[in-house]
Amino acid sequence: MRIALLADLHANLEALDACLVHAAAQGAERLVFLGDLVGYGADPVAVVARVRDLMGQGAIVLRGNHDEAALRGPIGFSGLAAEAMRWTQARLDPETKAFLAELPFTHEEEDRLYTHADGANPPAWNYVTQAADARRSLAGTTARLTFCGHTHVPALFGLTATDKLLHHTPLPDLMLPLLQPRRWLAVIGAVGQPRDGNPAACYGLLDTDKAECGWLRVPYDIEAAARKIRAAELPEALAARLFLGM
Amino acid sequence: MHPVKRGQVIGGFSLGEVVHRGGMAVLHAATHPEHDLPILVKLPLLAEGDDPAAIVGFEMEQMILPRLDGPHVPRCLGVGHEPLPWIAMERIEGETLLPLLDRLPLPIDEIVETGALIAEALCALHRQGVVHLDVKPGNLMRTDERIIMLDFGLSHHAQLPDLMAEEFRLPYGSAPYMAPEQIMGVRGDPASDLFAVGAFLYALTTGRNPFGDPQHMGAMKRRLWWDPPPPRALRPDCPPWLQEIILRNLEVEPARRHPTAAQLGFDLRHPEQVRHSARAARLKRDAWTDRIRRRFHPDHQPKLRRNAIAMAQSGAPIIAVALDLDEVTPELSAAMRGMVTQIMAILPGARVACVNVLRTHLLRPDMALDDAGRNKHLQRLLELRHWSAALKLPEERLTHHVLEGTSAAAGVLEYAQVNRVDHIILGARADSLGRRVLGSVAAEIARDAACSVTVVRLRPG
Numbered sequence: 001m002r003i004a005l006l007a008d009l010h011a012n013l014e015a016l017d018a019c020l021v022h023a024a025a026q027g028a029e030r031l032v033f034l035g036d037l038v039g040y041g042a043d044p045v046a047v048v049a050r051v052r053d054l055m056g057q058g059a060i061v062l063r064g065n066h067d068e069a070a071l072r073g074p075i076g077f078s079g080l081a082a083e084a085m086r087w088t089q090a091r092l093d094p095e096t097k098a099f100l101a102e103l104p105f106t107h108e109e110e111d112r113l114y115t116h117a118d119g120a121n122p123p124a125w126n127y128v129t130q131a132a133d134a135r136r137s138l139a140g141t142t143a144r145l146t147f148c149g150h151t152h153v154p155a156l157f158g159l160t161a162t163d164k165l166l167h168h169t170p171l172p173d174l175m176l177p178l179l180q181p182r183r184w185l186a187v188i189g190a191v192g193q194p195r196d197g198n199p200a201a202c203y204g205l206l207d208t209d210k211a212e213c214g215w216l217r218v219p220y221d222i223e224a225a226a227r228k229i230r231a232a233e234l235p236e237a238l239a240a241r242l243f244l245g246m
Numbered sequence: 247m248h249p250v251k252r253g254q255v256i257g258g259f260s261l262g263e264v265v266h267r268g269g270m271a272v273l274h275a276a277t278h279p280e281h282d283l284p285i286l287v288k289l290p291l292l293a294e295g296d297d298p299a300a301i302v303g304f305e306m307e308q309m310i311l312p313r314l315d316g317p318h319v320p321r322c323l324g325v326g327h328e329p330l331p332w333i334a335m336e337r338i339e340g341e342t343l344l345p346l347l348d349r350l351p352l353p354i355d356e357i358v359e360t361g362a363l364i365a366e367a368l369c370a371l372h373r374q375g376v377v378h379l380d381v382k383p384g385n386l387m388r389t390d391e392r393i394i395m396l397d398f399g400l401s402h403h404a405q406l407p408d409l410m411a412e413e414f415r416l417p418y419g420s421a422p423y424m425a426p427e428q429i430m431g432v433r434g435d436p437a438s439d440l441f442a443v444g445a446f447l448y449a450l451t452t453g454r455n456p457f458g459d460p461q462h463m464g465a466m467k468r469r470l471w472w473d474p475p476p477p478r479a480l481r482p483d484c485p486p487w488l489q490e491i492i493l494r495n496l497e498v499e500p501a502r503r504h505p506t507a508a509q510l511g512f513d514l515r516h517p518e519q520v521r522h523s524a525r526a527a528r529l530k531r532d533a534w535t536d537r538i539r540r541r542f543h544p545d546h547q548p549k550l551r552r553n554a555i556a557m558a559q560s561g562a563p564i565i566a567v568a569l570d571l572d573e574v575t576p577e578l579s580a581a582m583r584g585m586v587t588q589i590m591a592i593l594p595g596a597r598v599a600c601v602n603v604l605r606t607h608l609l610r611p612d613m614a615l616d617d618a619g620r621n622k623h624l625q626r627l628l629e630l631r632h633w634s635a636a637l638k639l640p641e642e643r644l645t646h647h648v649l650e651g652t653s654a655a656a657g658v659l660e661y662a663q664v665n666r667v668d669h670i671i672l673g674a675r676a677d678s679l680g681r682r683v684l685g686s687v688a689a690e691i692a693r694d695a696a697c698s699v700t701v702v703r704l705r706p707g
Contacts, residue, residue: 156407161301164412171405177309180327 002027005188005204007034007116007149009051010066011041011088012192012242015201016050018220019191026205026216032107034149034188035064035116037100038092040084040238041192042228044070048096063103064116064150065125071101080235087234110208113143117150119185127151131165134185145178146185147204152195154202154215155187172198175205175212186213192225199245250274250289250330257326259287259334267291270300270399276334281323284337289330299413303399304331306409310398311335313406314374318367319395338394343383350453351481354488357450358514361491364443365511367393369666372436372507375404379428381442382420402434422455426470426498427550429463435552437500440510444495444503451488452480456496470498470548471540476528486526487517493525498548505562505595508666512564512597512645515665521642562595563668568658568691569602570673571629575704578673582702583636585671590639597643599665600630603657604650623648655690667697674703 004023009016023031037051038044055061066085069077070092074085092100105122106115113119118126118133120140127150128134134157137146156168159182170176178184189202196202200217207213226239252274254261262275265286276287290304311322311333321336343360346352352360364386371378378385380400387394400418402408410418411433419428425441432438448456456474460466477484477492491513495503504510513520520526531537540546567586574582590596604626616622630646637644651657662670674688692699 158407158409160409160412161305162298162413164409166407166409166412168407174405176406179305179309182305 001029001208003030003032003206003208004028005032005034005114005147005186005206006191007188007204008036008064008152008190008192009033009038009041009047010036010190010192011038011044011047012201012225013041013043013046013050014221014225015192015218016047018218019201019203020054022216022218023203023205028205031059032114032147033059033061034114034147035062035103036066036149037061037064038070038088039066039081040234041225042232042234044088044091045093045096047192048092048099052099060107060114061103062107062114062116063100063105067100067103071097080237084234084238087232108143111144112206113141113146115146115148117148119143119146119148125150128157128185128187129153129155131157131167134167135159135165138183138185144181144183145206146183147188147206148185149188149190151187152190152193153187154189154196156213157185157187159183170215172200172202172215172217175207175210175214178211178213180211184213189215193242194245195241197245199243256287256289256329256332257324257334259285259324259332261287271304275337278323278334284339285323286320286335286337288333288335292330299410299418301331302409302413303418304333306401307398308333309406309409310376310401310403313403314371314376314398316370316374317392317394318370338387338389338396340387340389340394342396343386343388343393346450347383350450352450354451354483354485357447358488358517360450361443361447362511362514363388363393364446365507365514366666367395368436368439368443368507369511371395372439377402377434377436378439378442379433380419380423381439381446382423383446404434408433421461421466422449422457422459424466425500426467426548427500429466429469430550432551435500436507437503437552440495440503440507441497441500443507443510444492447488447492448474448477448496451477451484451492454480471537473532473537475531476525479529479531485517486522487513487520489528490520490522490526493528494523499550500552501549508564508668509562509597512599512665516645516647519645561593562597563593564597564599564665565589565669565671566599566601566658566662566665566667567634568654568670568672569600569630569633570654570675570687571602571626571633573675574673577704578702579633581704582671582673583633585700585702586637589669589671590637590643597645598634598637598639599645599647599661599667600634601647601649601658601661602626602630603654604648605654606650606652623650655687655694658687658691659694662695662697669698669700670695671700671702674701 031054033051037048051061069085070088074082115122118128118137120137128137129151154170156170158166188204191201191203194202201220202217205214205216222242226242229239252261259276259278264272265275266273271288271290274287276285290301308325320338323334325333378401385397387396423442423445425438428438445456457469477489497503626648627646649657649661672688688701
């Protein structure tokens with residue numbers, strides 16, 4: 001089975017739709033949303049509506065720190081994120097808020113754990129950027145494969161037979177083996193706000209039969225997404241960064 | 247101990263007798279109902295107290311082998327991990343190059359032929375993004391036509407996670423053949439494999455390993471500053487061009503070796519065109535003062551680490567310029583030179599081979615002399631040199647070849663295939679009756695070549 005993993009949508013409807021079309025063409029039969037549906041972008045209500053609809057058709061949807069902040073307020077958020085979150089909060093209707101409030105932190109199936117950030121302590125929203133972070137996450141969980149987002153930067157971490165932790169930066173559009181019986185932690189890049197220097201939307205594709213995972217890059221209408229951010233009078237930097245993937 | 251028995255089925259493969267037992271793995275003959283070819287199943291040898299890095303290497307091979315393709319690697323039929331890690335692959339009929347070591351030194355012709363075949367296999371591997379990092383006679387299988395590379399347990403794949411990268415307690419590899427940068431922990435430079443070829447050719451030529459077979463790290467590092475005696479000092483009939491090739495690939499700095507395996511193979515196949523540097527003439531080792539300076543002087547530390555761009559194989563293509571000397575007009579000639587000059591300016595590692603096909607006639611026994619009594623072959627060579635002089639390329643980036651064949655297209659295509667040419671440049675023939683009736687040479691080459699083809703055409707008017 002092929003599973004599409006979508007993280008950090010951040011209210012970017014154009015990027016989300018491009019990824020969904022792409023994933024369908026790749027034969028993805030299952031969708032997993034790894035959190036942060038809202039924040040930064042100009043389409044929080046439409047993106048949540050789209051995801052909720054897909055959940056009705058069997059998609060798994062998890063909570064991210066921005067989804068939580070949409071309910072509790074931007075506690076501990078930096079300037080731009082906080083400003084965008086106050087804007088977002090003002091626009092969410094009660095129904096959308098109720099949906100976000102129900103989202104779980106994690107989901108496990110077979111040998112896989114899905115979560116937004118460090119799987120060892122999901123409510124702490126720790127970033128997995130370094131080998132040490134990945135080791136902490138893997139040590140605190142039991143699933144063979146962990147999939148998360150949160151950093152907006154694609155990465156693959158693995159534990160070798162000698163208990164070394166390797167850190168690999170996956171190239172775009174290439175399926176990598178998640179070799180049995182080793183444990184792997186895949187950080188999926190962002191659909192709605194990539195930060196690895198590549199402005200194309202990023203989602204993960206897992207092939208469970210072949211035990212392979214790819215980080216697929218999808219071009220989308222950045223102009224349209226940026227235009228909406230500017231029209232909403234959200235900070236200009238949030239529009240500009242989409243073109244740079246930073 | 248090895249828990250698997252004959253007759254056991256693993257991943258659908260029925261195990262037969264053990265055909266090889268190495269230090270790290272055991273190979274069983276095997277059969278599978280869906281595969282009608284000789285099969286080997288490779289299993290790691292795992293025992294209490296074994297170096298766990300052995301399993302890391304085995305897992306590395308499980309990742310790399312299924313992603314390799316072509317006639318220079320065994321075809322992978324499957325990998326798995328139950329009840330223990332396994333790899334099923336095509337069983338190659340042939341012998342490794344180990345027996346060559348029993349009859350050293352080899353005749354020069356055999357050394358050159360062996361080296362060219364190894365270079366060809368490495369070229370195929372490097373093009374797939376893999377550096378072998380354990381090139382040695384036991385990992386090179388010789389069949390009638392080619393060399394097949396075995397054992398990718400130490401290899402580096404440019405696109406895959408490198409499980410061995412974290413295993414830096416020891417530099418893994420084979421002491422007689424391991425490149426200096428590999429000893430210092432650099433993985434992923436294709437030039438490391440060329441160093442191993444240089445060390446192996448040195449052994450085939452002189453009967454001894456250039457750096458012996460050191461057993462500990464300190465002794466292995468000696469090759470960073472200690473130069474072996476030049477082959478000609480040990481074997482007077484070693485031709486200078488062969489010494490040039492061997493010593494070039496034993497250079498400590500990867501950037502000073504051949505830029506690609508394809509270029510190494512090219513030199514081995516065209517010895518008369520190898521440019522001789524000071525390396526070809528050497529009959530003695532460097533003075534001890536030089537070695538001491540290399541070892542201790544901070545200004546003489548070699549550059550072992552190259553950036554990815556410098557290592558990229560695509561940066562050093564072999565470009566064949568096919569010239570139809572009878573038809574080419576001065577204008578087309580100039581346009582072709584312009585094209586070559588542009589490409590050479592962008593790619594400093596590229597080299598140009600100027601090629602002309604001297605057509606032989608099937609019905610008329612060919613005469614080596616033309617009507618005026620000149621040697622046709624030599625005359626063509628002189629004309630090629632005359633054409634290329636205006637390119638103003640240094641000697642080591644330019645060679646000239648007069649081929650013989652019944653058709654120009656077939657001659658160029660065969661040359662490009664044998665020499666692993668990356669790019670063919672040729673001129674479009676003027677519109678003629680022949681081109682309309684017979685089809686153009688350019689069209690045939692563009693259709694059948696295994697590489698890129700550029701057809702230079704003058705804009706009419």
